[in-house]
Amino acid sequence: MNDDADSDRIAAAFADGPAFVPYLAVGDPDYESSLAYVEALAEGGADVIELGLPFSEPIAEGPTIQDAVARALASGMTPTRFFEFVEEVDVDVPLVCMTYYNLIYQYGDEQGPRPFVEKAASVGVSGFVVPDLPAEEAGPLREACDEFGLHLIAIVAPTTDEERLERLVEVSSGYLYVQARLGVTGASSSVSDRTGESLARLSDVALPKAVGFGISSGEQAATIVEAGADGIIVGSALVDVVAEGHERDEPTEETAARLETKARELKRGALDGYGRRTPAPEGTSD
Amino acid sequence: MTVGLDPAAALSAIDQTQPLVNCITNDVTVNDVANVTLHWGGLPVMSDDRADVVEMVAGAQALLLNMGTVDDEGVDLFAVEAGGSSLAVDAEEGVAPNSASLSTGTEGVLHGARTKLLQDGDGQIVESHSVSSGLDYAGVGPELAHLVDEGRVTPVNVDDDAALEGFHRLSQEEGIIPALESAHAIAYLHEHHEKLGDVTVINVSGRGDKDLDTAIEETTKRDIANAPDMSMFEGGLR
Numbered sequence: 001m002n003d004d005a006d007s008d009r010i011a012a013a014f015a016d017g018p019a020f021v022p023y024l025a026v027g028d029p030d031y032e033s034s035l036a037y038v039e040a041l042a043e044g045g046a047d048v049i050e051l052g053l054p055f056s057e058p059i060a061e062g063p064t065i066q067d068a069v070a071r072a073l074a075s076g077m078t079p080t081r082f083f084e085f086v087e088e089v090d091v092d093v094p095l096v097c098m099t100y101y102n103l104i105y106q107y108g109d110e111q112g113p114r115p116f117v118e119k120a121a122s123v124g125v126s127g128f129v130v131p132d133l134p135a136e137e138a139g140p141l142r143e144a145c146d147e148f149g150l151h152l153i154a155i156v157a158p159t160t161d162e163e164r165l166e167r168l169v170e171v172s173s174g175y176l177y178v179q180a181r182l183g184v185t186g187a188s189s190s191v192s193d194r195t196g197e198s199l200a201r202l203s204d205v206a207l208p209k210a211v212g213f214g215i216s217s218g219e220q221a222a223t224i225v226e227a228g229a230d231g232i233i234v235g236s237a238l239v240d241v242v243a244e245g246h247e248r249d250e251p252t253e254e255t256a257a258r259l260e261t262k263a264r265e266l267k268r269g270a271l272d273g274y275g276r277r278t279p280a281p282e283g284t285s286d
Numbered sequence: 287m288t289v290g291l292d293p294a295a296a297l298s299a300i301d302q303t304q305p306l307v308n309c310i311t312n313d314v315t316v317n318d319v320a321n322v323t324l325h326w327g328g329l330p331v332m333s334d335d336r337a338d339v340v341e342m343v344a345g346a347q348a349l350l351l352n353m354g355t356v357d358d359e360g361v362d363l364f365a366v367e368a369g370g371s372s373l374a375v376d377a378e379e380g381v382a383p384n385s386a387s388l389s390t391g392t393e394g395v396l397h398g399a400r401t402k403l404l405q406d407g408d409g410q411i412v413e414s415h416s417v418s419s420g421l422d423y424a425g426v427g428p429e430l431a432h433l434v435d436e437g438r439v440t441p442v443n444v445d446d447d448a449a450l451e452g453f454h455r456l457s458q459e460e461g462i463i464p465a466l467e468s469a470h471a472i473a474y475l476h477e478h479h480e481k482l483g484d485v486t487v488i489n490v491s492g493r494g495d496k497d498l499d500t501a502i503e504e505t506t507k508r509d510i511a512n513a514p515d516m517s518m519f520e521g522g523l524r
Contacts (some may be wrong), residue, residue: 055411056410056411057396064396079408101395101401102394102409103409103410105395105409106394106408106409107409108409114496132396132398137398
C-alpha cells in the first residue's frame, strides 16, 4: 500500500455513513493489555482509532484521561514503545496518533517534527491530532505530513472565531475534530446543545466533521450524528472502562469484552442517529 | 512628577492601585530627582498633568522599571532563577528539584511556546520545584530564553534557602516584604554585590504578603541565619 492510498483510508472511513472514532491512551495500564483493548475497539466497529501517545502535560485532557496517561507513563510508555505498539497491534482501521508537540519535536536526531512523522509513516500511522500546537506554528508539521502522506487533524472549539477557523482549515486534512463543548475532555451525562450550532458554521468546510468531548452513550452518539456530525469521537467513556477493569484487577479479556460492548453501543447509536436524519441524507460527506 | 490639581485624589488613586512609583516629588526638586535618575542611567518619566499622572499610575500597576532598556548595552542584565534544593535532574524519577530552566534546560515546546525546558530525552516534562510557587514551572518565558541565547541576559540562580534569607533581609532592613520570586534576586545581590558595579536595580516584581504562609512554613523547617523568631507565628497567620 503506497502513501497516498494510506492517507485515503481516513476519507474512506468517513465515506459510508457516520464514523465511530474511539480513543485510548496507549500503554494504559500496560503494553500487552493495551494491545487487546485497541483490538477490541476495532472488533466493536471502530472506523478510525485515535491512539494517545502519553505526554507528561496533557493540557486538553480531563481527569479521566489524565489518570490514563499517568498509568501509561508509569508502565514505561515512550515514543519508541508507541511505534512498536502501532506496528504490533492487529487492526485493519486507520490509526491517528494523538499527542503533544514536544514529543514530536524532540524525536530523532534533528529537532523538528520530520523524524517523528517519518517514523510514524513507516509504522502505519495515518494522521495526527496535536492539541497544544497553535495553527501559527503548525507549518513544519504540516510540511512533514505532506512529505510522508499523513493527515494533520485540527481541533475546532465553540469559541474558535472565523479568522482562526480559516487558519486551522488551511493546515488541516483528514477530518476536523469538533469540540462539542468548552473545557477539557471527559464523559458527561448530557451532550451540548451547541453541537448543531457548531456544525452549522462549519458547513462550508469540505472536511468531515467528527464531534468529541463528552460523548458517553449510544443515545448521545445518535443525537450528535442526527445533528449533522460525520463522526463521533469517544475517549473518556472508554478509558473509564479500562480504569474500572484496572481497579478491579479484572482479567484483560473481560475488560476487552466490556470495551467491545461499549464500542458496539456507540457505533449503533451513531448509525441510529444517521437513520433519524430528516430528510434522509442523499449521500455521505462526499 | 508633580501632583497639581487635586493631590488628595491622585494619592488616593496611587493608594488604590499600588503601583511601583519611583518618585513623587514637587516643583522645587523635580529636576534634581530627574537628573539623579538620569545619572544612574535611568529614563525618568515626568508629568504634572493630572490626567497623565492618573494614566501613569494605572500603567504602573504591573511594572515600572525605567533603568535603561534591553538595547542599552551599558546595562548588564541578569535573570536570577530558582535553584531550588539542587540543580541536578533525576531523569529516572522525572524530577528536577529546581526551576532553573534558563541555566540547565534544553530547547523544547511547551504550552505553545518554544523555550528552554526541564525535560528528559524523549521530551517528557520533568517535575520542577521551587520554594516560590510562582517560579515552580518547568519552562520560562520565550523572550527571556531568547535573550539568554543571544548572550544579552546572564542566567544565574540561588537556592531555596538563599531566597528565604533574601526575603527576610529586605523585610527587616527596608520594611519591604518582597515576593519569594523577587527574593531570589535580593539574595543574589547580597552574595555578588561586589562584582555587580555601582548601581544595581532589582525588579521587585511582586508583593510578599501573598507568600507569608509559605515563608513562615518554609523558614520554620530550616535553619535560616537571619530569620526572626518564628515561634510568634505558631498556629498560623489567622
